[in-house]
Amino acid sequence: MSDWPPKPFNQNTNQHNEPQANSGQEWQLLEKVVMASVTEQRRARRWGIFFKALTFLYLFIVILGVLRSCNNAGSDGVSTSSSSSHLAVVDIVGTIQSGGSKSVDSADTIKALRQAFAASGSKAIALNINSPGGSPVQSDEIWQEIRYLEKQHPDKKVYAVIGDMGASGAYYIASAANEIWVNPSSLVGSIGVIMPNYGVAGLAQKLGVEDRTMTSGENKDILSMTKPINPAQRTHVQAVLDDVHEHFINAVKEGRGARLKSNDPAIFSGLFWSGAQAVKIGIADRTGGIESLKRELKLDKTVNYTVQRNPLESVLGKMGAEFGQGFSETVTQQLQSQKQVSLQ
Structure with a gap:
């Protein structure tokens, strides 16, 4: 009867704490x-x-x-x-820009030109042109290389053969050739420079769009689409374009020389002409394609040196x-x- 009455629950803490301590250790071990x-x-x-x-x-x-x-x-x-006699062909096909698997890159084109000139069997070089133009820098680099290689290999003439189109930068390159051949329906010329730019300041204001562009120079955001154009900035950009255009004009005049039959300033205004018209004003020499050029040079074979990426x-x-x-x-x-x- 000594166990009666039973002790309160809180008085038996030792008996209950032992299992709880063991349980905590087990959880730690399991963790x-x-x-x-x-x-x-x-x-x-x-x-x-x-x-x-x-x-x-x-x-x-x-x-x-x-x-x-x-x-x-x-x-x-x-x-x-x-090694055997042939007409060396280098393609100028597509947009003229650096990089891209379907564009005309100056590095690849220069490599192809050097191989074409160096080949013992190449009797002449044909630039197979079908391009709307592109980068003036890439175009000028190719133009410069053609002029250099012509001086290094005076026995090998360069023919620019324009297909559907030889415009802008493509014509820049073509002007370095000894002769330019065209199809009567080719589009030729477009001797000019363009920098597209649009202004959406009014539209942005109507839509509640705020331009928060921050700059550390007053002209760093020149030609921003969301701001009205600054007259001074417009004058500066126009001067830059005019300077690049002048380089283009000088290259054409140097390449074509006395073959330019007209002093009409429209030639350098950005207009383009058909192949037949181009021959008349002297920005092309005659009509014909690669096959007719082969017959003219009495060559049966062509070898394409274009770098195929x-x-x-x-x-x-x-x-x-x-x-x-x-x-x-x-x-x-x-x-x-x-x-x-x-x-x-």
């Missing part, structure tokens, strides 16, 4: 086991990503090597076929740059993870 498992899974996942990335890099290098070997094989084919290789190149960045980040994260684990 450590779970965290260790999670850490191990993260580590395994990171290593998995690392090795997958390494495998992809290996495959990428193999594919890129195959593509380059194919391109090299194509180059060897050109050099082999260039493989679109797939261009895509892979961009992928490679992005992959390289991602691969570097993966390795960095892996190293940081290992460092954190070692510190723990």
Whole structure:
């Protein structure tokens, strides 16, 4: 009867605290086991990503090597076929700008021109032109190289053969040739410079759009679409365009010389003409195409020296740059993870 009456619950604390302490230790142990498992899974996942990335890099290098070997094989084919007499062709097709798989790039074009002039079998060089123009810088670089190579190889004439269009920067390049051949219906000329610009200040105000552009120079936001044009800025930009235009005019006059049959300032006003009209005013020499030029020169064969950029290789190149960045980040994260684990 000594156990009666039973003691209150709060008086039996020792008996209840023992199981609670044991339970807390078990939870701590379980938490450590779970965290260790999670850490191990993260580590395994990171290593998995690392090795997958390494495998992809290996495959990428193999594919890129195959593509380059194919391109090299194509180059060897050109050099082999260039030993016999032929008309060397360099394409000026598409917009003239730096980069892009379907544009005319000065670096690639200059490389092609040098190979065409250097080939022992090339008797003349034909610029196969079908372009609306583009960058005045790229155009001038090609023009300068043609003029230089003409002086280095006086025995090889350069013919600019214009197809559908030889306008603006494309005509800039054509003017460096010894002769310009056109189709009667070709569009030729457009000797001028343009800088498109639009003003939407009124529209922005109606839509409640506020321009918060900040600059550290009063003219840094020159030609801003959301602000009325400053007369002084307009004068400056016009002077820049006029200067570039003057370079264009001088290049044409130097290239064409006395063959320009008219002193009409309209020639340099940005107008374009048909091929037949171009011959009459002296910005072209005669009508004809690549085949008629071959017959004229009594050459049966053409060899195209244009640098052919493989679109797939261009895509892979961009992928490679992005992959390289991602691969570097993966390795960095892996190293940081290992460092954190070692510190723990």
